[in-house]
Amino acid sequence: MPNTQASDGVSTLIKHKWTIALAFIIFLTAATFMYIILPLLDGIIMGLVLAYVARPLKYFIDRRAPRLSPYIATGAIVIPIFLIIGLGIIEIFNYMVWVINNQDYVTGVLINLVGRLDLPEFVRSKTIDIISNFASYILPIIQQLPVGKIGYTLVLFAINILIAVILCFYLLVDGSRLIDKAIDITPHEVNDFSRKFIKHFDGILSALFIGNFYSAIATGLLSLIVFWAFGFTNVLALSALMLIASIVPFLAGWMVVIPLVIYRYIELGSENATVFFIVSLLVVIIPPELLIRPYIINYQSNMHPMLIIIAFIGGGLVGGIAGFFIAPILLGAIVAAYRASAELRAKTAKAAPSYSP
Numbered sequence: 001m002p003n004t005q006a007s008d009g010v011s012t013l014i015k016h017k018w019t020i021a022l023a024f025i026i027f028l029t030a031a032t033f034m035y036i037i038l039p040l041l042d043g044i045i046m047g048l049v050l051a052y053v054a055r056p057l058k059y060f061i062d063r064r065a066p067r068l069s070p071y072i073a074t075g076a077i078v079i080p081i082f083l084i085i086g087l088g089i090i091e092i093f094n095y096m097v098w099v100i101n102n103q104d105y106v107t108g109v110l111i112n113l114v115g116r117l118d119l120p121e122f123v124r125s126k127t128i129d130i131i132s133n134f135a136s137y138i139l140p141i142i143q144q145l146p147v148g149k150i151g152y153t154l155v156l157f158a159i160n161i162l163i164a165v166i167l168c169f170y171l172l173v174d175g176s177r178l179i180d181k182a183i184d185i186t187p188h189e190v191n192d193f194s195r196k197f198i199k200h201f202d203g204i205l206s207a208l209f210i211g212n213f214y215s216a217i218a219t220g221l222l223s224l225i226v227f228w229a230f231g232f233t234n235v236l237a238l239s240a241l242m243l244i245a246s247i248v249p250f251l252a253g254w255m256v257v258i259p260l261v262i263y264r265y266i267e268l269g270s271e272n273a274t275v276f277f278i279v280s281l282l283v284v285i286i287p288p289e290l291l292i293r294p295y296i297i298n299y300q301s302n303m304h305p306m307l308i309i310i311a312f313i314g315g316g317l318v319g320g321i322a323g324f325f326i327a328p329i330l331l332g333a334i335v336a337a338y339r340a341s342a343e344l345r346a347k348t349a350k351a352a353p354s355y356s357p
Contacts, residue, residue, distance in 0.1 A: 042321045043160030047167025049325050051175060052209040053077050058172050070172040078165050081213075081243070084220050088240020095234060107131060113266065196343050201336035208308065208328050215288040216246035222284045223256075230276055232260075246288065247312070247324075257285070303335060 037044070054077040061069035099106050110131045114124060171178075179198060186194040220243030227235045241256050257280045265273035308328065315327025 039156060040160060040163055043163030044167060045322045045325045045329075046160065046164035048171065049209050049213070050074075050077060050081075050164055050168035051171035052206055053213040054168060054172060055175075055206070056210060070169055073172055074165065074169045077213075078168065080217055080221070082161065084224070084236070084243055085240050087236045088238075088243075091234055091237040092240070095237065193340055193344060196340035197336050200339045201332055204303065204332035204336055205329065208303075208332060209325075212247050216243050218288045219243060219246040219284055222287070223280075226280055226283055230264075230279075242284070254285070257281075303331075307331060 054073040057076055058069045058073035061072050065072070111128055114127050114131070179202075183191070183194055183198065220239050223242040224235060224239040227238050232238060238256060238260070245255050257277070261273050261277045261280075264276050308331075311327040311331040312324060316324035319326055
């Protein structure tokens with residue numbers, strides 16, 4: 001009579017105990033490593049996004065100077081973005097410091113401005129109460145923030161920017177080889193699916209990030225010219241806000257342009273506000289939104305714009321800067337997995353023999 005051995009769950013666990021222990025150690029090590037680098041997640045995600053944005057330029061330069069292409073592509077993309085955003089943040093910070101130090105004057109100007117508007121009495125009184133409460137409660141809290149915490153935040157922000165630039169460069173240099181290595185270590189059974197998934201995933205992320213960032217860069221540069229031409233004082237800060245706002249598809253610079261139109265209407269009249277609105281619409285809004293972004297995102301990724309908007313906004317609300325880009329990446333992974341599976345099912349159905357009665 002053959003000697004049989006029980007094959008229940010406990011026996012299976014005992015048989016593979018060292019494999020399970022090794023897998024647990026690897027998982028624990030990976031989780032610990034992820035926890036350690038969590039403060040640098042913004043820089044890592046930003047470096048990945050910048051690499052996608054700079055990759056088309058690198059491919060173009062590869063035809064003439066392949067050795068210099070990663071350096072030129074990184075600088076050509078990173079310098080305009082961080083120059084506008086960096087100088088804009090400095091200008092916004094200086095303006096915030098001035099507002100905190102002159103809060104009584106700012107409060108008086110805002111209250112006088114509300115009083116000049118033709119608003120119903122209850123709306124005017126509520127608005128004045130909001131302005132007074134903001135000056136009484138919020139500004140003192142901001143003024144009492146610990147200097148050490150602010151300094152730590154600024155240092156961490158600078159480190160994340162440095163990591164983003166370095167990671168962008170090395171992904172441009174070794175990105176394709178890294179993808180090949182990732183495919184090589186996948187099990188043979190899912191190798192075909194992995195290749196199709198990476199192909200779709202790469203195409204979706206390219207369309208999302210290249211379309212949004214090229215459109216945002218164009219909006220930031222064009223708004224810089226328009227704001228300077230119309231005599232705004234905080235040109236760099238406004239252009240930085242336009243660039244950041246334009247990363248979100250289809251919301252673009254409306255969040256910045258509309259308040260500026262209202263401001264010019266109050267200060268300079270309806271004619272000046274109308275001219276500014278038309279010029280901003282024709283120069284800043286329409287070219288990026290109707291030419292650059294739709295061509296790259298809609299035609300190349302073939303994803304519904306509403307899903308993209310929800311992913312960007314929802315990710316930013318949940319995870320900050322990193323979540324702002326992680327959510328579209330996860331959305332792209334889901335869509336890529338679906339398309340890869342659909343292709344494999346279609347290929348299997350096509351290859352299966354058909355029998356006719």
